[in-house]
Amino acid sequence: MRDQIDLKKSVPHQQTGSREENLLDDPLQSLKEGTGAEHDEAHERRIAWWREARLGLFIHWGPYALPAGEWDGQEIQASYSEHIMLRARVPVQAYEEMSEQFNPTAFDAGRWVRTAKQAGLKYIIFTAKHHDGFAMYDSHISDYSIVRHTAFGRDPLKELEEACREEGMVLGIYYSHAMDWHDPDSQGNTWDYPGNIGAYDDVESWIKDEDKRTRFDHYLHRKSLPQVRELLTEYGKVGLMWFDCGGKLTREQGELFLTTVHALQQDCLVNSRVWKSPLGDYANTSDNQLETRTIRQDWENIITLNDSWGYKKSDTNWKPPVSIIRQIIDVVSKGGNLVINVGPTATGEWDPVSEEILLEVGEWLRVHGDSIYGSGASPTARPSWGRCTLKDQTLYLHIFDIPADGHLVVPGLLSQVERVYPLAGGAELAFKRLGNQDLVVLLDNEHLSSDGKPIVLAAKCSGPVKGNSERLLMNGKGAPQIYDLGVFESEISGSTLRYDTGKKNRDNLLDWTDEREYTVWNVRTTGPCTFAVRLEYGCGDEGGGSYLLKASGQTLSAEVQLTGGPYEFRGFELGKLHFPEAGEYSIELQADRITGAYLMQPRKLLLEQVNV
Template sequence: MRKLILNPIHGSGAAARVALAMGLLLGSFSCGNVIAEDPQPGWTFIKETPEEHAAKMEWWNTARFGMFVHWGVYSVTGGEYRGKMPTNSAEWMMNKARIPIADYRTENVDKFNPTEFDADAFVGLAKEAGMKYLVITAKHHDGFSMFGSKASPYNVVDATPFKRDIMRELAEACKAQGIRFGFYYSQCQDWHHPGGIGNNWDKTIQRVSFDEYVREKAAPEIRQLLTEYGPISIFWWDTPRDMSKEAFDSLHSGTDLQPGIITNDRLGEEYAGDHKTFERKIPSEAPVGVDWEVCMPISGSWGYKKSDRDFKSSETLIRNLADIASKGGNYLLNVSPTGAGTLLPEATERLKTIGKWMKVNGESIYGTTASPFEELEWGRCTKKEFARGTTLYLHVFDWPKDGKLFLPGLQNKVEQAYLMADWQALNTQSSDLGVEVSLPEQAPDEINSVVVVNVSGALEIKPVLPTPNEDGTLTLSADMAYIHNNEGGEQASVREGRRREASSIGNWSDENAWVEWSFRIDSPGRYEVSAEFSLQDEKSRFRLGQPGQLQTVEVTSTGTARDFTTKSLATLNIDEAGDCILQIKPEKGSWSPIGLRKLVLTKQ
């Protein structure tokens, strides 16, 4: 994370840093030695040390689970405009229906009066669900401030019948109940202010510059949110757009007003923030070397949309939480209060169900780190490492019919194993291939049963290569491949699909890049090799086989790069059982990029 600090030549300490931040937020873009095109002498951008970042992120990485809240005046009509339901989530209704500012105010702002809203009960539900932090939309793209803004009368206190500061009530409730509190703020898009980005349909707007919008509204509101609402743990930016350096620095510096605040990666291209954000989608593999979070609505829309009943099941939500934690990430689950200020019964029921599961199994989520295993066919794994050993939490989605749970490659001595639900002791058996845990016939939880395995010493997991299944078929998927990219050339990579099996190796335009898979064969013989691939060009040639035994293969167009088909490519003779390697190398001068989802070896 970049920070703007004061060098000793002009002052030192927290007071000087806050003075700088406040000066920038008040619009002093170029006065004195504060900010110009480049930082003036005396002002320097620095980065946190890894140790500083880790200390700041400790509570966040322990929490693992938070509540996102999208709430605005659009909830009055549930996203409906004059009998029609615009596409997209409800909070985009003004944009998608091209609603004039005057009409949006009449039909939404003037009618916003959520008299059933109870901040204490709302935060209490988040706490009951096992959530440790809450982030709410202080201002979304429609430009309406859900707090008593001093910079704009277009806010919930001054412009609605409700006349209560929702952000203040939630901040106080979170503080009282031990929940970390954070604000979402749409810093660039504002469809109400004449300098904000996004409103290209209302011709009554008398345009001013974006910098004027930042100076008049965004920067002062950010300053107010970060100085008048108590401890703020998170500031969640959204939809970065091009902006001047002055505007960027003005917004960026604001977070220094709250020591230790955590920000996401959506302020601007030059600002990485403290963590990476994945929207609606869980990555198949965790990003390397960064903290990260998945934000996802509990239903289809972020904001309350009365036609939306696409609620995710409790099973999906609980397994999502375990999946994300098993990759070292956080789950920010969004809910959508109605115009009355309450959640729909479907959302409340699911949060309570998650809470019941977390009450029993929360230890397997809070404070855990990513799984040491590459893939587990029965579920997921989280872990906690200690000075003398490691605790593995096995999240069993699919209870084994044979009562055997296998941990591939685990070489450590097992000290104990038990069910988290009732502390029932379990027997284990170790071998060179891994550890087998014997389970009772019945799963204690039909969604996600947690098995605890304590092992001694530093984790030692021996790589386990893929092997053919019982019918002699071996599948080598895209995400199992090792990609040898040519330094300086275009980088072939695995493109994630909506499902793991839809991921593919793509961007493979460099004919010097090649891929290989390692696997183990227990029975030598002849194996047919087929591939699921796509090819837009007329044809492509490459070499396939074991090292030193490559044979040329030609494939023809499948239509487009999105049209995948399965075709037999070659037959391999594997003479000895044991570890094997299979390679694909482009034939220079005859190569056209293919998309490759998987290879399948079938014994003849």
């Protein structure tokens, strides 16, 4: 299949299968992003509500909800149902005929918005036009819309805009500006229009092709930009415009969309996929990226409740509410926003499981929302038991795993603490200092969770919260502690070595082809301690070599072992590391020799305390 061939050329070490979608979600070229030029007064005014909101709802809805992942009686092998036209190579005429049958008579904008509010979500992003080119609003630029092409005849976006205004919800609009499989001059559809730019073609492949460049530019000015203008002039105040696949544009074309939005609504936010970072008011992660890093001061993570974005009837791989809650906490603890997607059915209803998950998340937020809304990253270290968020002078302790001894060590908290109390109510907790950098909160059975959801404690400080962000390795007695140091916590040095997408089973380093490159974890110890070290990585037949792990004047070395594939991860013992005294240290993973196409794909270091 042509798509798979292109994928192998583009991503030589990654598995193929259903991974083609990765090439359409504009992952950042590198997660080594700077803050960008985003501190001007206009930006600060636009972004203020968004930083307070922290949580949004994505709604992927269109005629693709009718086939719901199947075409001609067969399930199409693609994670995302909204890509069915591309993946099944559905002719324009056949897709038009299918779209005529789209008649979502059960659609109720008010119910959608009220449910989003119950779920604790503060803004909605609605797909006004996805890659299939079908407008989910009353477009005057194209008759290919739900109002003019179907018997439904209503404007869902207008009804959502009115419902959002009534309920005090911020409305955002998704618009696929670079990709339109219905249009003969756009990108992606090469089965109806063989001369088009391919779905996986990069800009360099067509920018010097006069025919492709001219026709694509014609599409942008004939349809894409005019539809953006009508969205920003016909639907009231728009909180944000969410563009997609902007990496398939030139920077100049991306900037044209950015300036168009701000000229029409100067307070409307624009995401980085208008082109790619550093453009836009905030950066996006990849789609369904579960392992994240702080990629810019303002950034947003987007996830689905199952695997697909649009409704797919065979997709029952639901994420449990506790996983969604943990993702919320993790993202906010790094200063980001989280947008959670729902894909309504062809009738205009939400899948009951989607609604149930969201409402359960909302119940947790009603009690613990103070630790999320308006909160952000903490200057303290990431604890082994969970995450910390910060708002004003309060540090919120989100406990995923209760320490066996009931002693909750808050690492790197330098400020004086006045009191510690549970957000769910109950008596204040006792606490004490552990040296001059750490705090110990004494837990009891009263504060244990019975449903597996994170417990949240508030640590009220007497002044601004100051901290040490180095990961803490304890030298405690008793049961050995195991510290999990993922590579997304490490800092890369080099130009080719990079973080993978962060999606499920993609939380590793990629493209380790230069022996001079390395990655480092910065840690702190409270006293002398020794750890047995294990490195978890994947390596296929094309990889190989040897590597070094250095810390505190010690060097551990090992040969790379084949694991069965670059994404077949296994752990390998390296030996022991000893830290002689309390202090800060660097643990550096280096290449020694690279004998294959790449060294390996490391995923994490596991340090198990050895009592000596």
